[in-house]
Amino acid sequence: MDASGDAYSRIKSLLDAEGAAYREAHHEPTRTSEGSAKARGEELKNGGKSLLLKVGDEFRLFTFSAALALDSRPLKERFSTRYVRFATKEELLVLTGLVPGCVPPFGRPVLPFELYVDDSITKNERIAFNAGSLTDSIIMPVNEYLRAAKPVVFRFAASRD
Numbered sequence: 001m002d003a004s005g006d007a008y009s010r011i012k013s014l015l016d017a018e019g020a021a022y023r024e025a026h027h028e029p030t031r032t033s034e035g036s037a038k039a040r041g042e043e044l045k046n047g048g049k050s051l052l053l054k055v056g057d058e059f060r061l062f063t064f065s066a067a068l069a070l071d072s073r074p075l076k077e078r079f080s081t082r083y084v085r086f087a088t089k090e091e092l093l094v095l096t097g098l099v100p101g102c103v104p105p106f107g108r109p110v111l112p113f114e115l116y117v118d119d120s121i122t123k124n125e126r127i128a129f130n131a132g133s134l135t136d137s138i139i140m141p142v143n144e145y146l147r148a149a150k151p152v153v154f155r156f157a158a159s160r161d
Contacts, residue, residue: 007132064118
């Protein structure tokens with residue numbers, strides 16, 4: 001599946017169909033959450049960091065505040081597995097058409113995965129995220145994002161310390 005060219009348009013189509021409020025930001029390519037936050041003029045905590053992980057035998061999409069780190073223990077407990085790993089660059093490209101750093105926080109119908117969102121996202125007024133490229137971001141109210149994305153919400157992120 002090649003979602004790279006149309007991930008951005010799929011996101012916008014979904015948000016428009018849902019009547020969601022959002023604003024677009026076009027910026028220089030960013031490769032880190034900190035760089036993305038600066039380019040968007042947003043606090044790091046508002047950044048939605050999305051990772052494609054293989055949990056057990058299945059790839060799933062997880063989004064959490066960019067100010068936090070992934071904690072794999074809750075994932076292992078929730079999905080009754082001892083096996084959690086990041087998708088490789090090659091797997092990510094084959095499964096999504098995307099490169100690391102531009103995965104948007106949307107499962108179906110944008111990307112073909114179940115979407116899980118850490119409750120850290122729900123504590124912010126806005127979410128800002130790379131929208132299928134390293135140069136296109138979307139900033140929107142969290143309540144509008146949750147309504148459009150329809151994720152499963154639970155805690156799986158922890159402090160970076």
